[in-house]
Amino acid sequence: MERTPHIAKPFVASAAPAASDGSRIGFENVSVTYGALTVLHSFTLTVNPGEIVALIGPSGSGKTTALRAVAGFVRPSGGRILIGDRDVTHLAPYDRKIGMVVQNYALFPHMRVEENVAFGLRAHGAAEDVIKKRVPECLAMVGMSTYAKRYPRELSGGQQQRVAIARALAPKPQVLLLDEPLSALDAQIRRSMLDELAKLHRDLPNLTVLYVTHDQSEALTLANHIGIMRDGKLKAFGGSQSLFRHPPNRFAAEFLGRANLLPVTDVQPLDEQMAKVRFGDVTLSARNHHGLARGSDCLVCVRPHDFRFSRASEPNSISGTVLSVQWQGDVHNITFDAGGETVRMTSAPMANPPRIGEIIAVHFDAAEVTLVPEDASHG
Numbered sequence: 001m002e003r004t005p006h007i008a009k010p011f012v013a014s015a016a017p018a019a020s021d022g023s024r025i026g027f028e029n030v031s032v033t034y035g036a037l038t039v040l041h042s043f044t045l046t047v048n049p050g051e052i053v054a055l056i057g058p059s060g061s062g063k064t065t066a067l068r069a070v071a072g073f074v075r076p077s078g079g080r081i082l083i084g085d086r087d088v089t090h091l092a093p094y095d096r097k098i099g100m101v102v103q104n105y106a107l108f109p110h111m112r113v114e115e116n117v118a119f120g121l122r123a124h125g126a127a128e129d130v131i132k133k134r135v136p137e138c139l140a141m142v143g144m145s146t147y148a149k150r151y152p153r154e155l156s157g158g159q160q161q162r163v164a165i166a167r168a169l170a171p172k173p174q175v176l177l178l179d180e181p182l183s184a185l186d187a188q189i190r191r192s193m194l195d196e197l198a199k200l201h202r203d204l205p206n207l208t209v210l211y212v213t214h215d216q217s218e219a220l221t222l223a224n225h226i227g228i229m230r231d232g233k234l235k236a237f238g239g240s241q242s243l244f245r246h247p248p249n250r251f252a253a254e255f256l257g258r259a260n261l262l263p264v265t266d267v268q269p270l271d272e273q274m275a276k277v278r279f280g281d282v283t284l285s286a287r288n289h290h291g292l293a294r295g296s297d298c299l300v301c302v303r304p305h306d307f308r309f310s311r312a313s314e315p316n317s318i319s320g321t322v323l324s325v326q327w328q329g330d331v332h333n334i335t336f337d338a339g340g341e342t343v344r345m346t347s348a349p350m351a352n353p354p355r356i357g358e359i360i361a362v363h364f365d366a367a368e369v370t371l372v373p374e375d376a377s378h379g
């Protein structure tokens, strides 16, 4: 979606280090309405100090609206936004002590790199000697020291985005909002920028980051926690690894990484963690992370890379007829039909992959897969 670039007018930093609690971002039942359309419904989320939280979700799910509500560019129709203990719901953007970077750089074209970075400091009356010291520090942070005298048009997209990040960080904000900061860059630059953002956060561990992206691999790479949005609501939230391994519903399982969601019946808890289920006439075991009730029906979430070919009769085996085999350099992607379900698996490349129509047996490690409730009751 095209958006008008907005730059949060930053504040002038004090030399004091970020007070840890002061950088918490809190959404408390925040609703946002455009005309008759409510695009954020009672949205509640806390981003703890020093954390990177990624908001992901389909186009139009309200990710950017949530971010812009924190920045102060949209006014909630209900609820509160807190930064630390401060209720900032009605504060102007430049009073919120945040930095923001949007997808299309939004640098001032007529200003050199160093002037762009100095802009926020100067606008708030920072002393020239402070600016002189801070601008090179920020350019060094993003590896752009040698480009200080260039104009934005003389930079690549990745370089412009580094400058935008330096500009956002110049006033030492406690909170950094990133709205699809890498989406205008090509895949290779995106990967290296992701590494740089991760390093930047290691260097600034008190910085609280809210990161909006539609790219789940960016979210998994960078974020401590991930929120998955749909229709202006938070549908799932959790630690990145936990959410990936134990998605709380079908939507989360399908949105965050590829997943096979096989319909299974008759949950029989084995102990506090594991349960048996039936998949057709086969008995499978899996983690019962969400505590599904005895006798209930649900889904078992098996990631394509969780399957291994079975040689003998392994536990947790299923078999099926190969539908497709695709070599992708570093992996083979295989689909097979198991009792009417199309199942996807990936494996290390094989010299003799199975052929279409062949019957294969595969198994998975019960500890690696999770039972997932159907969305209707738990979504």
Ligand SMILES: Nc1ncnc2c1ncn2[C@@H]1O[C@H](COP(=O)(O)OP(=O)(O)OP(=O)(O)O)[C@@H](O)[C@H]1O
Binding pocket: 001, 034, 039, 057, 058, 059, 060, 061, 062, 063, 064, 065, 066, 214
């Ligand atoms: N200024 C506006 N006026 C009216 N409707 C708007 C405005 N801004 C956003 N919307 C609508 O609000 C909903 C949420 O938009 P938002 O940009 O927050 O979604 P998103 O999840 O960030 O989407 P994308 O991934 O496509 O950027 C969409 O239906 C969008 O059309």
